[in-house]
Amino acid sequence: MQTRLVVVHALSPLHAGTGQGTGHIDLPVQRDRASRHPLLPGSSIKGCLRDRASGTPSIPSRELAVLFGPDFAEESDTKAREREARGRNRPDGAEDKALPSHFAAALRFSDARVVLFPVQSDRGTFAWVTCPYVLERLRRDVGPDLSGLTAKSRAPGPAADGQAAVASDSVLVSGGKKGEGGKVILDGLPFTSTVPEGFDRWAGDLASRVFPGTDAQAVLWQGMLRRRLCIVDDDSFTWFVEQATEVRARIRINDATGTVTNGGLWYEECLPAETVLMGLVQHVPQKDSDIRLPHDRAWSVLSSLVDTPMQLGGKATVGHGLARVHLVGGAG
Incomplete structure (x- = not known):
């Protein structure tokens, strides 16, 4: 094997999708039962x-x-x-x-599980957000060789709630010195930036797995991911993947009248x-x-x-x- x-x-x-929802979203995405994190079966x-x-x-x-x-x-x-x-x-x-x-x-x-989730950021347009639970689960399930999360390259998460671990040259930070002690605003939620030891090297390892290769295009995207990578606490990440997904309203038009058919409005999540x-x-x-x-x-x-x-x-x-x-x- x-x-x-x-x-x-x-x-x-x-x-x-799951086919049918019970809340205001008619067609929700599939999620892990316990963590409520999205997945692709x-x-x-x-x-x-x-x-x-x-x-x-x-x-x-x-x-x-x-x-x-x-x-x-x-x-x-x-x-x-x-x-x-x-x-x-x-x-x-x-x-x-x-x-x-x-x-x-x-x-x-x-199943493929969400590891990096894009969230709107006041600086840098958007952040690729993850959390310690997701990274440690990836390390456990996939193994250190495939995930890149070896003992020497363990994910350096935030030291406390309300902090966001970022790279030293992160584009997400406003204020602070080399990313330390600045502000990171993600979807309206404020975090204090911190740059854990070894974060830059670890972020580079992860980026090379998401965007493999040594050509100019791959190197460009590796750098973009590293500078936009952000590790927040588990609760904040769970809030993002539940509340910051994309929800679109869809309608079905009656060909004869040119108006919305009865019951032809629904919301789907992506x-x-x-x-x-x-x-x-x-x-x-x-x-x-x-x-x-x-x-x-x-x-x-x-x-x-x-x-x-x-x-x-x-x-x-x-x-x-x-x-x-x-x-x-x-x-x-």
Whole structure:
């Protein structure tokens, strides 16, 4: 088994909804039951990747089935025969055995949880906000190698409530000397800035995982994230992810009258653009040698699927769900 970190960076508002709300928001986003922090279900990530893979001619249907699992809902005798025929059409002329009808997918996706949440800032336009709980949970669940949160690079959080840990050259701070003792105003809430020891190095490590690469574009965004990164206390972060999401009013127009239909007004919630979520994907090769793919091939296929921005969640026709996805690591 091998594991990689999945990083999702929302380029437009992202809606992974629950289907129905109980409050004033008709279509809320999915949230963790205990913490109330938003998440993107692993099933949604897997489904979107499978949909993209099914339209990629360079990926053999046999590998698609091995990695993402057989399609039970649309399986038919005709499709089974077609699948069996495709399995025999190997370039080397050899004959593959037909795939079995039931087996588990080789790729396993966890939920992707919010790690960096964009919040309006009086200075620097916006801040990428996180908190000690989120970072320590990431370190525990993902591991120090993939997350970058090693013992030597542990997240340096604020010393007390009302403080905001920032980089020494943060663009979020007004007043203070090198970011220390100044004011950070996030969505109207005031914080006192502090620059913990090692914050700049740690922020750079995290930025390199969100925006990997050494080209000019990657380096530019790494610097933007580091200077806008802000760690607040757990309660403040929870308030932000509950109260500072994007809520839009939608209406349905009656074609005959040109006015809003009865009951045609609703409110839907989205994670704002620039939200960063992280989760895991594991490749567990099949025990049956006839349907086993090596790790290198599995990661190659998956990497090819996320080399361009993709659609995640719902509301694609109104511009929601465009995201940049990439993989980090590869340790077993």
